Amino acid sequence: MAARAAERIRKAIGLVNSVADGAGDEEITPTEIAEAIRDCLEMTEVDRVPNVRRYLGESLDAVSDGMPADFVAMTLYAALGALQEGGPKL
Amino acid sequence: MDSAEGRGRTLDEAIDAALIELKETRRNVDVKVLRETPEETVVEVSVIGQSPAADSSAAPANGTAEQARGLVEGLLKHMGIRAQVTVRPGSDPSTLDISGRDLGVLIGWRGETLRALQSVTNVMVGRSLLEGERIIVDVERYRQRREHTVREIAMRAARQVKMTGDPITLDAMQPFERRAIHLALEGDPDVMSGSIGEEPERRVVVGPRKPASE
Numbered sequence: 001m002a003a004r005a006a007e008r009i010r011k012a013i014g015l016v017n018s019v020a021d022g023a024g025d026e027e028i029t030p031t032e033i034a035e036a037i038r039d040c041l042e043m044t045e046v047d048r049v050p051n052v053r054r055y056l057g058e059s060l061d062a063v064s065d066g067m068p069a070d071f072v073a074m075t076l077y078a079a080l081g082a083l084q085e086g087g088p089k090l
Numbered sequence: 091m092d093s094a095e096g097r098g099r100t101l102d103e104a105i106d107a108a109l110i111e112l113k114e115t116r117r118n119v120d121v122k123v124l125r126e127t128p129e130e131t132v133v134e135v136s137v138i139g140q141s142p143a144a145d146s147s148a149a150p151a152n153g154t155a156e157q158a159r160g161l162v163e164g165l166l167k168h169m170g171i172r173a174q175v176t177v178r179p180g181s182d183p184s185t186l187d188i189s190g191r192d193l194g195v196l197i198g199w200r201g202e203t204l205r206a207l208q209s210v211t212n213v214m215v216g217r218s219l220l221e222g223e224r225i226i227v228d229v230e231r232y233r234q235r236r237e238h239t240v241r242e243i244a245m246r247a248a249r250q251v252k253m254t255g256d257p258i259t260l261d262a263m264q265p266f267e268r269r270a271i272h273l274a275l276e277g278d279p280d281v282m283s284g285s286i287g288e289e290p291e292r293r294v295v296v297g298p299r300k301p302a303s304e
Binding site: 007010011012013014015017018020021022023024025026068070071073074077081 | 202205206208209210212213216224264265266268269272283284285288289290292294
């Protein structure tokens with residue numbers, strides 16, 4: 001279900017936003033964010049809609065390259081947007 | 091920033107007393123509880139929202155904020171959304187206010203679209219930002235209102251915790267909302283806040299502060 005994939009992407013976005021917003025209630029490492037994105041990539045649903053896997057891959061690369069949290073978030077939002085536009089209503 | 095002290099038997103009465111003095115509405119103020127006893131509550135109410143009319147008299151916005159304002163304005167134009175973008179005077183971090191009609195589409199589910207717009211804006215002006223500097227994007231003061239609302243929720247939860255001694259778990263919130271709660275309660279000697287769960291279902295728990303000796 002696309003809803004499950006969207007939920008996982010939202011989890012990754014939430015982690016990145018916690019870093020960007022300085023929520024201060026959780027120690028979040030790049031490894032945890034990368035794990036959350038890999039969880040998304042492991043789902044077969046992301047292959048059913050064009051570009052979702054590509055955006056997720058780009059966001060994983062961005063984490064590996066130490067890009068700013070906003071950049072990672074933007075790429076994840078792109079993945080979520082593609083999933084919402086290409087899949088059933090979430 | 092204008093502020094006034096309010097006193098009353100309850101939190102609401104104290105806030106209302108200060109609002110009358112300031113001639114403001116709850117929407118435009120920030121509330122800090124100074125003292126709370128069974129007999130009396132004392133609050134400090136500060137005006138944080140300035141009306142658009144006050145914008146012209148405010149200090150000029152910094153260059154990066156102006157650059158971000160222009161970019162967001164262009165972005166909205168490409169999206170076919172008619173809205174006005176202004177830099178909130180005196181805001182730190184710099185805040186862009188987007189106002190117009192029917193802007194719900196820019197806020198999205200639980201503010202998701204607004205948050206995405208903020209991420210894009212920060213990426214666009216990233217090179218002009220100093221280390222740790224950020225641009226906040228707000229639509230029709232949605233974010234500001236949410237922060238006020240969660241602060242009030244935090245204060246109510248804190249009062250209940252003080253009365254019952256039992257911890258309270260709040261609804262799932264976004265990072266900026268959780269941050270607002272932690273900041274609202276950090277100075278309270280009787281209660282403390284923490285978070286449990288995983289995104290996007292992460293929740294703040296307000297509980298009694300344990301003595302340092304324990």
